[in-house]
Amino acid sequence: MRHDVFISGFGGQGVLLAGNLLSYAAVIEGKNVSFFPAYGVEKRGGAAMCTVVIADGEVGSPVIGSPSVSIVLNQASLDKYGSRVRPGGVCIINTSLVDTAGFDREDIEIIRLPMNDIAMQLGDARMVNMVAVGAYVAKTGAVSPASLTEALKDALPERNHRFIPANVKAIEAGAEQVNNQKA
Amino acid sequence: MSKRLFVKGNEAVAMAAIEAGCRYYFGYPITPQSDIPEYLSRELPRLGGEFIQAESEIASINMLLGASATGVRAMTSSSSPGISLKQEGISYMAGSELPGVIVNISRSGPGLGGIDASQADYFQAVKGGGHGGYHIIVLAPSSVQEMYDLTLLAFDLADIYRMPAMILADSVVGQMKEALVPHGRPDTLLPAKDWVVRGKGDGEQRVVKSLYLGDGELEAHNWKLHAKYRELKEKEERWEEFETEDAELVIAAFGSTARIAKTAIMMAREAGLKVGLLRPITLFPFPERAFAALTQRCKRILDVELNTGQMIEDVRLSIARDADVFFYGRPPGAGSLPTPEELLEQIRKYC
Amino acid sequence: MQQVFKRPVSLKDVQTHFCPGCHHGTIHRLVAEALDEYGVQQRTIGVASVGCSVFLYGYFDIDVVEAPHGRAAAVATGVKRARPDSFVFTYQGDGDLAAIGTAEIIHAANRGEDICVIFVNNTTYGMTGGQMAPTTLVGQKTSTSPYGRNQSKDGAPIRMAELLAQLKGVAFSARVAVNSPKNLMDAKKQIKKAFRYQVEGKGFSFIEALSACPTNWGMNPLQANERVGSEMTDYFKLGVFKNVENL
Numbered sequence: 001m002r003h004d005v006f007i008s009g010f011g012g013q014g015v016l017l018a019g020n021l022l023s024y025a026a027v028i029e030g031k032n033v034s035f036f037p038a039y040g041v042e043k044r045g046g047a048a049m050c051t052v053v054i055a056d057g058e059v060g061s062p063v064i065g066s067p068s069v070s071i072v073l074n075q076a077s078l079d080k081y082g083s084r085v086r087p088g089g090v091c092i093i094n095t096s097l098v099d100t101a102g103f104d105r106e107d108i109e110i111i112r113l114p115m116n117d118i119a120m121q122l123g124d125a126r127m128v129n130m131v132a133v134g135a136y137v138a139k140t141g142a143v144s145p146a147s148l149t150e151a152l153k154d155a156l157p158e159r160n161h162r163f164i165p166a167n168v169k170a171i172e173a174g175a176e177q178v179n180n181q182k183a
Numbered sequence: 184m185s186k187r188l189f190v191k192g193n194e195a196v197a198m199a200a201i202e203a204g205c206r207y208y209f210g211y212p213i214t215p216q217s218d219i220p221e222y223l224s225r226e227l228p229r230l231g232g233e234f235i236q237a238e239s240e241i242a243s244i245n246m247l248l249g250a251s252a253t254g255v256r257a258m259t260s261s262s263s264p265g266i267s268l269k270q271e272g273i274s275y276m277a278g279s280e281l282p283g284v285i286v287n288i289s290r291s292g293p294g295l296g297g298i299d300a301s302q303a304d305y306f307q308a309v310k311g312g313g314h315g316g317y318h319i320i321v322l323a324p325s326s327v328q329e330m331y332d333l334t335l336l337a338f339d340l341a342d343i344y345r346m347p348a349m350i351l352a353d354s355v356v357g358q359m360k361e362a363l364v365p366h367g368r369p370d371t372l373l374p375a376k377d378w379v380v381r382g383k384g385d386g387e388q389r390v391v392k393s394l395y396l397g398d399g400e401l402e403a404h405n406w407k408l409h410a411k412y413r414e415l416k417e418k419e420e421r422w423e424e425f426e427t428e429d430a431e432l433v434i435a436a437f438g439s440t441a442r443i444a445k446t447a448i449m450m451a452r453e454a455g456l457k458v459g460l461l462r463p464i465t466l467f468p469f470p471e472r473a474f475a476a477l478t479q480r481c482k483r484i485l486d487v488e489l490n491t492g493q494m495i496e497d498v499r500l501s502i503a504r505d506a507d508v509f510f511y512g513r514p515p516g517a518g519s520l521p522t523p524e525e526l527l528e529q530i531r532k533y534c
Numbered sequence: 535m536q537q538v539f540k541r542p543v544s545l546k547d548v549q550t551h552f553c554p555g556c557h558h559g560t561i562h563r564l565v566a567e568a569l570d571e572y573g574v575q576q577r578t579i580g581v582a583s584v585g586c587s588v589f590l591y592g593y594f595d596i597d598v599v600e601a602p603h604g605r606a607a608a609v610a611t612g613v614k615r616a617r618p619d620s621f622v623f624t625y626q627g628d629g630d631l632a633a634i635g636t637a638e639i640i641h642a643a644n645r646g647e648d649i650c651v652i653f654v655n656n657t658t659y660g661m662t663g664g665q666m667a668p669t670t671l672v673g674q675k676t677s678t679s680p681y682g683r684n685q686s687k688d689g690a691p692i693r694m695a696e697l698l699a700q701l702k703g704v705a706f707s708a709r710v711a712v713n714s715p716k717n718l719m720d721a722k723k724q725i726k727k728a729f730r731y732q733v734e735g736k737g738f739s740f741i742e743a744l745s746a747c748p749t750n751w752g753m754n755p756l757q758a759n760e761r762v763g764s765e766m767t768d769y770f771k772l773g774v775f776k777n778v779e780n781l
């Protein structure tokens with residue numbers, strides 16, 4: 001299997017941490033993975049974006065034109081990357097900050113989740129990235145929830161390990177939303 | 184098996200340098216390679232080594248020249264504009280037969296250009312970027328693991344052949360993170376460094392230099408250098424072949440572009456197109472024999488580069504005469520990195 | 535009534551890319567005001583250096599040449615010799631001028647080139663992400679001096695304004711800051727003096743402007759401004775170090 005995903009938002013939403021977390025989980029599972037952050041000029045203006053490719057075999061290209069999944073955390077990202085999702089792919093959108101009214105692609109599956117609200121209910125809006133990762137993993141099965149939990153130790157600096165239980169909750173909340181929508 | 188780490192390509196270079204026994208680093212800040220000096224400024228002092236942020240790239244390459252002349256393993260890294268400034272020193276190192284590792288995480292040019300991934304320094308790297316007609320060893324990693332492996336190799340080859348070795352990569356390979364399994368340096372037999380300056384004591388005088396004024400001296404010196412380049416071609420050509428066995432079209436690409444091409448090839452294979460990849464790992468020596476052998480059976484090569492066509496000249500020189508060579512490339516700059524989908528379109532043109 | 539915040543004509547009406555609390559913008563403004571003061575905008579050729587100020591041409595409404603990193607003083611020499619009627623200034627950071635460009639600045643100054651140099655000292659390499667600069671204070675942590683600048687290995691921070699003042703070719707050399715209204719007024723005065731030397735064809739003038747880089751100092755704008763007035767001015771004393779004609 002090969003999973004490729006764009007994660008995008010603005011600086012401070014934990015976009016790069018989300019990408020790192022997925023990657024560490026893949027490493028734990030013995031899979032191949034590449035994590036490629038947009039940097040430099042693209043980084044200016046507070047935008048954050050990364051591409052993660054997870055594969056059992058060769059990763060191949062760390063850069064992708066049209067990903068199978070795009071996780072969109074803010075409006076600017078939808079405007080920039082929404083149209084690039086591969087036909088038949090999935091777009092997971094943070095509707096707390098994104099207006100999807102003008103986004104009417106019928107050739108992809110659109111998952112709308114009020115991620116900020118979900119994170120806020122759990123006590124901290126900063127966990128919006130974890131909600132997103134939970135939703136992504138529930139949708140695609142790219143890595144297992146157990147590896148994600150394990151990977152939090154690698155992805156978070158030691159001083160933040162005390163937040164791991166809260167982050168696990170946020171991941172589960174994201175996953176649950178997707179599973180409920182499926183059911 | 185040692186633990187699989189998850190690190191940036193640039194960090195893998197720095198880790199491998201330390202593993203190779205390099206304890207001396209000289210550099211000057213420039214994007215997108217700053218992770219290397221930042222890592223080494225933290226680690227080298229703990230290991231009793233020296234990290235110097237020099238006043239310029241010119242100073243740092245000459246610090247490398249000096250350290251190498253005493254026999255230690257030493258390194259410098261930079262990106263394109265800085266590598267241009269190092270060319271004088273590299274020429275002197277080549278002329279003085281000094282080992283030393285130079286890392287170029289190249290960016291787009293010419294001039295100040297931009298900071299995006301680029302393969303436009305190919306000519307400069309493989310054709311002897313400074314004056315006087317010389318070559319250096321040039322290795323082109325295309326993964327984080329290879330950033331590590333080839334850095335280890337660069338130190339060994341530099342010592343064996345007594346010449347500078349360059350890692351030529353770009354921000355895709357330098358900035359991306361992948362799994363890395365670090366390992367010790369292979370126990371390659373290295374020649375004794377019986378030429379290093381050390382203070383002669385009661386021994387013979389030794390001089391490290393590139394000036395030869397005596398009748399016939401410089402010619403002889405150049406023939407000696409030339410013989411090493413030939414030996415490199417015989418012994419050290421390295422490349423990777425991917426799905427070439429039954430390929431009717433083979434993509435020639437190195438470094439980051441080869442990675443992008445791989446996905447394009449997987450997509451093409453799914454569509455039933457017989458496409459493969461020949462990826463030079465050593466850019467100097469260029470894997471001429473691999474291309475010659477391949478084009479005995481495959482008659483179409485699509486050379487892909489992140490520039491307007493440089494390596495293609497070496498591809499053309501290497502192939503059997505009756506193969507066609509096509510080109511696809513884009514000059515580097517913001518937004519010009521090709522995607523696998525884009526390369527697939529190119530593949531379709533020639534299949 | 536006097537209009538205080540009028541935009542100098544030499545400055546374009548655009549938003550700059552500088553980080554909040556960065557002093558580059560203020561220094562740009564002072565330079566533009568001095569250009570206006572002498573009415574030289576139309577014949578000015580600016581030489582941009584490589585650093586956060588590389589987009590000089592985006593903010594100044596003047597002709598600009600972009601110099602390779604560190605070479606602005608040499609490029610300015612070429613411009614001024616070829617077009618002696620033009621007003622020529624360089625605008626350089628501390629990495630640019632005091633590290634890679636040391637040879638060029640010393641020799642341009644020593645030849646007494648009839649140019650003005652604006653040297654922005656923020657004790658770090660701003661554009662490349664906060665590495666150690668020749669002006670980084672002893673003990674200051676940067677991304678390439680993670681244990682703090684070590685004087686015995688990295689040397690002491692270089693005081694360019696004093697160093698250049700010793701050269702015969704230099705007509706005027708001063709260090710200014712823009713962290714307080716008082717310093718700002720003084721900076722304005724000194725920059726005008728520096729420019730007057732060139733307007734009157736009297737030689738090389740040098741302004742070192744202390745500048746805040748909150749982003750790479752890991753400070754908020756207020757703290758960064760504070761640091762300029764304390765730690766920085768303790769080591770980099772404000773003042774005029776040379777003024778041959780006592781303008």
Ligand SMILES: Cc1ncc(C[n+]2csc(CCOP(=O)(O)OP(=O)(O)O)c2C)c(N)n1
Nearest residue numbers: 213584585586603627628629630659660661
């Ligand atoms: C030859 C060369 N080496 C390195 C660089 C990378 N580089 C870009 S800006 C810069 C220095 C920035 O620092 P400074 O001059 O202090 O200006 P600031 O950004 O702080 O205003 C460097 C080293 C370059 N462009 N060219």
Ligand code: SF4
Nearest residue numbers: 552553556586660747
């Ligand atoms: S990085 Fe520093 S010098 Fe550059 S714009 Fe920001 S505050 Fe100013």
